[in-house]
Amino acid sequence: MTESRTVPEHLRDAVAQARVQVAALHAELPRWGLVVWTAGNVSQRVVADPDGGPGPEDLLVIKPSGVTYDTLTPESMVVCDLDGTLVEGDRSPSSDTAAHAYVYRHMPEVGGVVHTHSTYATAWAARREPIPCVLTMMADEFGGEVPIGPFALIGDDSIGRGIVETLRSSRSPAVLMANHGPFTIGADAKAAVKAAVMVEEVARTIHIALQLGTPHPIEQDKIDSLYDRYQNVYGR
Numbered sequence: 001m002t003e004s005r006t007v008p009e010h011l012r013d014a015v016a017q018a019r020v021q022v023a024a025l026h027a028e029l030p031r032w033g034l035v036v037w038t039a040g041n042v043s044q045r046v047v048a049d050p051d052g053g054p055g056p057e058d059l060l061v062i063k064p065s066g067v068t069y070d071t072l073t074p075e076s077m078v079v080c081d082l083d084g085t086l087v088e089g090d091r092s093p094s095s096d097t098a099a100h101a102y103v104y105r106h107m108p109e110v111g112g113v114v115h116t117h118s119t120y121a122t123a124w125a126a127r128r129e130p131i132p133c134v135l136t137m138m139a140d141e142f143g144g145e146v147p148i149g150p151f152a153l154i155g156d157d158s159i160g161r162g163i164v165e166t167l168r169s170s171r172s173p174a175v176l177m178a179n180h181g182p183f184t185i186g187a188d189a190k191a192a193v194k195a196a197v198m199v200e201e202v203a204r205t206i207h208i209a210l211q212l213g214t215p216h217p218i219e220q221d222k223i224d225s226l227y228d229r230y231q232n233v234y235g236r
């Protein structure tokens, strides 16, 4: 594969650090039972101009496509530009790279993106049904329901467009792409992994609640209050 650009000298340390972080975060996906075989991926933005903030010249670090989790290392991670073009690496980038890159291009506040096929969240995605906000944990992390994104084919901008269109009008850091699975975002890749863990947890719990009867919705003012406390006070 041709490399159109190289990692600029001033970003070498930041890219090396991101390789370590992204490799370690990939190991979290099987650890939390969110993926099987080679499904799923984690990426992190590397800001090209730390003084100016996120911009179109940024890079992203992501896993190579089709490699099993137990063989992923910092060295095997690949670096792409925000068009999804390979900048550094020995293998093809993840097949979801275009989606991750689209999110970074259009949501400058996003520093990490995660995709899994975690079982319960993906079951909701298969039914194209948003996960209703019936748990305080959901109000805390998602600020409301977890929305459904459109059906989109893999490989081009379509998934990225669907993620951005859906999450722009939601407080949720997670979207269930129709018939596909969850994509999550965060200020960094760790926050996006956390959202991936949380969306699977609430998808499972609410699925079980539905087997027992009808879950009670939480009033909007209570959701707002829980969200505000968790986002601005909890853990500070």
Ligand SMILES: O=C(CO)[C@@H](O)[C@H](O)COP(=O)(O)O
Pocket: 038, 039, 040, 041, 063, 064, 065, 066, 067, 093, 094, 095, 096, 115, 116, 154
């Ligand atoms: O769902 C998809 C494709 O959208 C992925 O989760 C693949 O299953 C893993 O792809 P690579 O990251 O290995 O290319």
